[in-house]
Amino acid sequence: MKAIVFDGTLRVSEVPPPRLSGTEALIRVLQAGICNTDIEITRGYHQFHGILGHEFVGVVEQTTDPRWRGRRVVGEINCACHHCDLCLRGLEKHCRNRTVLGIVSRPGSLAEFCALPLENLHEVPDEIPNDEAVFVEPLAAACEILEQITVLPDDRLCVVGDGKLAQLIVRVLARQGGVLTAIGKHEKNLDRMAGCGARVLLLDAVEDERKQLMGTFDIVVEATGSPSGFQTALMLVRPRGTLVLKSTYHGALSFDAAPLVVNEVRVVGSRCGPFRTALEKLQRQEVEVSSLISARYPLTRGLDAFEQARKSGTLKVLVSMETGDRASH
């Protein structure tokens, strides 16, 4: 089968299809998204070599449970051992022996086929088209924030970043009440956030208004995908406030830690989230996502897809495994 492989070099390669073990299902991928994490992996993040990708919608082709055959699915990316201490305390997502689709010891979904345990799969309701279903994984990551922290109706919320994940976070938080501010570098992307009800600010304006903005937000979500956002986020959060950290990237974070201690800020690392919640939000049309698609490429043009995804200001780039006109750019 064809797949987008990173082994120090990024390439579209012909590779053997996944071999199934245990209760794994073989999934024919229909569409897959490129996430910032995929791009960071090509920069050395997590030292992963193999088939990239962990955002997808597909159809179950082969499985030990015939009821699943032919179903259209999305899949949770963490595959747990169910035996370690973390699994036994209900933290399967953090399983010590886990594999992670396209990130840790498991070939990813930027391929014609991928494999996941049946327990990781969620059937996609008919009302949700592929163009939306492919957003379930990152939308769930956005929803994870509300699993970890409590947002009060009067809270002043701020999202730092205007990329694809930040867009989803704004869509999720905008429904929580309270004033929501989004800060970014790309006017066009900020306009989209304004359309979701956020007050938007260009990063340059933040520097100009530093004195007025400093320490004024109850909750700040850092989702820039780069180390640079953290210092801004820490400057914006109020004493005893909460800073949610969503960015994963290759390389070190360097900052003055004193304000974190002196202001008794709470920093919450946040990763994968609840697929069920994300699917519900799409099914109820609470969150609009398909307008975030910046470009589509067929799998054979995977390198072009990554090149596009790396460009500053680009939102979601989809890779389509379906043939025909829909897959063209």
Add this chain to the structure above:
Amino acid sequence: MKAIVFDGTLRVSEVPPPRLSGTEALIRVLQAGICNTDIEITRGYHQFHGILGHEFVGVVEQTTDPRWRGRRVVGEINCACHHCDLCLRGLEKHCRNRTVLGIVSRPGSLAEFCALPLENLHEVPDEIPNDEAVFVEPLAAACEILEQITVLPDDRLCVVGDGKLAQLIVRVLARQGGVLTAIGKHEKNLDRMAGCGARVLLLDAVEDERKQLMGTFDIVVEATGSPSGFQTALMLVRPRGTLVLKSTYHGALSFDAAPLVVNEVRVVGSRCGPFRTALEKLQRQEVEVSSLISARYPLTRGLDAFEQARKSGTLKVLVSMETGDRASH
């Protein structure tokens, strides 16, 4: 009056006594402690120039309320405006316009006299000698941890650091139940922590046992007073665990932030704490502190006191303003 002043250079100087304003009381300092923050200020932390020191026990000499005159007191170090948004929501400790004794825009307590608003003062019960009362401020900072996080009886706790603040933290946490581990570089200091019921480990042993220890603690408190401890603490905390950050220092913290996000760790900055709780712990003899005194100097030998306090492995250095034999080293 004599005072230990830092103005780019550390010196014992003759300076004018504090001028009182509002409800401030003039306090004759009996003993003052040297904190790691004082040492960091001499390295550039917080860009504070003036009289150092914020740990003290003293006697009220002059005040607008005669009932306080002659009382032996300790004093909370944050002086609030009571008008800003943070004061109005009950976060006076984080007041936007605050002065902080010996740290922000207020002369400190390493002097014959210092001044604080009456509301900051706590009378010291007769049962608590000066040698213990001088520990109230850092002991309160140790108690702050339990104001911010919940410790469950089965939690595996770890304190990284074996200095003066870490010693107090171990004394406070050892009473919470659960297994408490302390990690440090100084065998003698670790022995003291073992005496308080902690399992102790030298940092070198942690490196050797890295695989066994990684991600195994529910709560890790970083109290090394230097940036180096953070990476160790982050390595030790389990996914979804809590890392309490107590260290303030001059200079940047640099670390790989990915484990924080991927493991969804919660980092809690922690600073000043409840004086009342600390006084109660001393009054009930729940916490033993005076054995942590490494050395005593008279105010006139303030430079020697700092030199001693800077030495690796030194615990509390006290500066005594009382004359006579008690003040000698």
